[in-house]
Amino acid sequence: MIPDYYSVAQVADILGVSKETLKRWDRNGKLISICHPKGNYRLYHRSQLEAFEEAQILFNSSWDQEILSTPLRDFKLIELFAGCGGLALGMEKAGFKSTFLNEIDHDACATLRGNRPHWNIFEGDIKNINFSEYQGEVDLISGGFPCQAFSYAGKKLGFEDIRGTLFFEFARAVKETKPKVFIAENVRGLLKHDDGKTLETISNVIHELGYKLLPPRVLKAIFYQVPQKRERLFLVCIREDLAKDIAFQWPSPYKRIMTLRDALKAGELYPKDVPNSEGQKYPKRKAEIMAYVPAGGYWRDLPDELQREYMKKSYFLSGGKTGIARRLAWDEPSLTLTCAPAQKQTERCHPEETRPLTVREYARIQTFPDTWFFSGSLSSQYKQIGNAVPVNLAFAMGRALVRLLNNIEEPSASLERAVPEKELIASSIYSIRA
Template sequence: MKHLELFAGIGGFRRAMDVLTNDHIMDFHCVGYSEIDPKAETTYRVNYIIDKDEIAMGDIVAFTSDKKNIKSLPKFDLLTGGFPCQTFSMMGNQTGFDEDRGQMFFRIMDILMVKKPKCVLLENVKNLWNHDKGRTFARIKSELESIGYHVYADIFNTADFHLPQTRNRILIFATTAKIPRNFQFTAKLIAEEFDKKYKETSLAHYETINEVLKQDVESKYFLSERIKPTLLADGSSKFKSKSDINMKIARPLTATMHKMHRACQDNYYSQDFITSHGKVNPVDTMTKEELAKLPIRKLTPEEAFMLQGFPSEFANNAKSHGVADGSLYKQAGNAVSVNVIYAVLYYLIKCNIIK
């Protein structure tokens, strides 16, 4: 099956398809990708085998502004994309289609109207489902249906797919294929099918963070004595939060985690928790003041990549080509979770929707 990956980032959709190909479930071949961030494209290019005839689309706005570019794309059967989500995110201004980034969905529509691939798989933040009292999602569904697609969607939590990260995202599947009456597209059903299969796959899978955390890392990943009290604080009288560390199922990675938010938003781990493989958790017995005296560190870029289902080598390969930690954290936070995409595609293949 030929595939076009939009808003590629570090290639979460592509990685899932590479593993499906490797597992002899179905052969996938990428015909092109779009990515505007040069650092993300570096990570992408050093970790995938890019065919000489594969089209690097670059900035999708510039690319789709000329219809000849769209027409020049090779035929493909599946379009994927985690289109920019900041305008729909709970952490953003939730301006939706009123902001330029929210218009990126319509650049997808520009391509779909010309190329009409059989299948589309899109990812976005959970808040897209209810944004603007449901009108934003209704608009997306209506636009896809207007050009002949059947549309399905549900909320998927990465933690349900054997990656220890609480990360809820909406996945939208659209197809022009004839759909059986009994077809269901639900996260619960797809997770159940994945549970029967995942141990036989080439995917990375972990049940808790302790299978991801490395015992020894560079000192630069440890929090300074000055910053620990601030990051561990439960907030002020105007803003209260539960700033716990040592979460066995990590909080959702964010694109801004390199800025180091409070522990209610980011993931931090004490060294005794790491070395004991989670058997010792000082959170259970210590005050915040006592915790602040312990060696505590943030995730490394390699660990962040692993929490999204990528091999740690992806981050190391990017580092060897000059990609800094800050960019790697951003890339991990923006990525789609590989196991979730694998599970969805496997389910669609098993249901004979993708064939």
């Protein structure tokens, strides 16, 4: 890419709009692309994007300053629903010391133990854990609790009323340990789950526990050195007795958007090309059909007769079904990884070779180091990686939490000024709940 120029795909990601929207803007004069001087495709110059607030946030990022964040002392962490360690590893990179981790999946626990033998891991149901021994000993609790529907009939839905949900167990851990801060991550859909009632219930319980919930925010992983279009909702909660005059600053975005090439080839993210590893295979006929899909394309790029053969009755249904027969592109971030790269609805085909992504390719797209290995069957490894929080996203959040805890320890130690609330508006980089 020419310096200071951005492709259509990159601009769509930066501004949080579709490529079709950019085409419409091109036609109506809102944002007119220019022709590449040596190629038959369209570009945008940086100066064209500076009028957009989303681009301003990217261009004026404090990433280089924030990357220097270090804890004033050893901050202790408890991780719940730890999975294969994406969130915990990012927190470790930020400087947190893991005191205790819980996960119920056997293979994920084997992954954690194999990579971090010194971590204190409890394998089993969180309901069987007494957290009281950690009271006053923990600075941060983190984890991604599974989102379960609550029953609202005739209930106030305080702490006692959510028994039987996994969020109750998360809340119980907070109640028994009383950390300075806790964070919960989840899917974006939690914002509107059950018309917002689920999040309202969670907010009520957080208040009942004696914590201040900051406005929840959806972070887009592509802005935090993750070559993947993945979104995670974060809830940051500060204990009420510590929350007064303490400001939390969400992590600033990285200076550019990483692509699949950054993930799989030697460069800024990794010193070497992705190592060989196991991977799923396509059946013979499926591979023959997928071979016709161009990089960045999907089933509609097939010849019509192959579309009909591959889609069967779905060919006649409405909707784009853009995940079907999808091949990734080198110079764009990967689509969100799922728990299986070869399922018909969620294809994640290699950009050049006609095959699903391998385990190590999956891991790199989630920004795990090549030294982080996964236990269990092939399908279990894909599932663990697909369910993980991207390590670099967790690292960015971890640095922000280090700055928060530093500020609690010594208010003058805050690396950054508090960001005025007027700057915290919804953008393509992050979304704030209304």
